[in-house]
Structure formats: C-alpha cells, structure tokens
Amino acid sequence: MSKPTYVYKLISSxxxxxxxxxxxxxxxxxDETSGFVHLSTAVQVPGTLKYFFAEDRRVYILRIPYDEIEKNIRWEDPKAEICGPRGGEGMFPHLYNGLKLGRDEVESVAVWEKGDEWDAALLKAENWLVY
Incomplete structure (x- = not known):
C-alpha cells in the first residue's frame, strides 16, 4: 500500500x-468511545460517507496532510461492532494522539451537499479528494 498524501475526517452538519x-x-x-480519531483515505471516503452519513444532507470533510500525523497513525481493520461488514476497503487510518484534531492538523475544510445520493458531491470533489 502506498502512503497517502491526505487522510480525511467526515463530520455531520x-x-x-x-x-x-x-x-x-x-x-x-x-471517536471518544474508541479512544482514537476515525479517518478515511480518499479511496475510503465514498464508503464512509454512504455508510455513516446516509441520512445527512450536508457533511464537512476535513483534509489532513498525512505526513504531519503519520507518527500517530495506526492502520487497523474497522471493528465489526462499530463499522459492520464493509468488505474491500482494507485497513483504515486511526489517529492516536489524545483525540486532538484541529487547526494544527487540518489543511482545509470542504462542505458537501447531498442530492439524491452522495455521488454528485463526490464527483464535484474529485480534484480535492486526493489519495
């Protein structure tokens, strides 16, 4: 697996x-229950969005430069009791740094609006959503 340029945190409106x-x-x-910040790579964002944010009309996506947090990342399988079966997505980046995520870690924030599905928002964001 190649090292990502960015990882992403999705936040409900x-x-x-x-x-x-x-x-x-x-x-x-x-995140509080798990003791770490759940993140996704660009490849994983569509699944995370559709699985956890299906009912949301708007989400905020935080783009985090991977190199800046790499020392605090553990690549782990999603826990079945939290994520359920989501085959094919592999290991997820989990941030273990005392649950700190803020201006020092986040490079930019995008706001995505949902139409009938999240596909249109993902298409509009394809140049911003970078692995």
Whole structure:
C-alpha cells in the first residue's frame, strides 16, 4: 500500500466545525468511545460517507496532510461492532494522539451537499479528494 498524501475526517452538519478551526475540535461519540480519531483515505471516503452519513444532507470533510500525523497513525481493520461488514476497503487510518484534531492538523475544510445520493458531491470533489 502506498502512503497517502491526505487522510480525511467526515463530520455531520449537526456538529459543524467552527470557522476558524480551534486548536482542538470536539470529538464525536464514536471517536471518544474508541479512544482514537476515525479517518478515511480518499479511496475510503465514498464508503464512509454512504455508510455513516446516509441520512445527512450536508457533511464537512476535513483534509489532513498525512505526513504531519503519520507518527500517530495506526492502520487497523474497522471493528465489526462499530463499522459492520464493509468488505474491500482494507485497513483504515486511526489517529492516536489524545483525540486532538484541529487547526494544527487540518489543511482545509470542504462542505458537501447531498442530492439524491452522495455521488454528485463526490464527483464535484474529485480534484480535492486526493489519495
């Protein structure tokens, strides 16, 4: 597996990140329970989006330069009790740094709007969503 340029954190519009980003964003329930920040590569974002954000009309996508956080990343299988069967997506990047994710880690934030499906938003973002 080649090293990604970026990894991504998806956030529901119900937990919109403040602008400007603080030093530390509030953590999601799933991240707090797990003890790490769940991230996705560009290849994994569509599955994460469709699986966890199917009911959302808008999401915020945080783009994080991988090199900056690599020392705190563990590549792990998703836990079945959290993610369920999502075959073919492989290992996910999990950030183990005391649940800190904020302005020092995040390069940019995108807002995606859902049409009937997430496919149109993904197509519009293809130049921004970089592995």
């Amino acid at each position: 119900t937990s919109a990140p403040p602008d400007p980003l603080p030093e530390r964003l509030p953590v999601s329930t799933i």
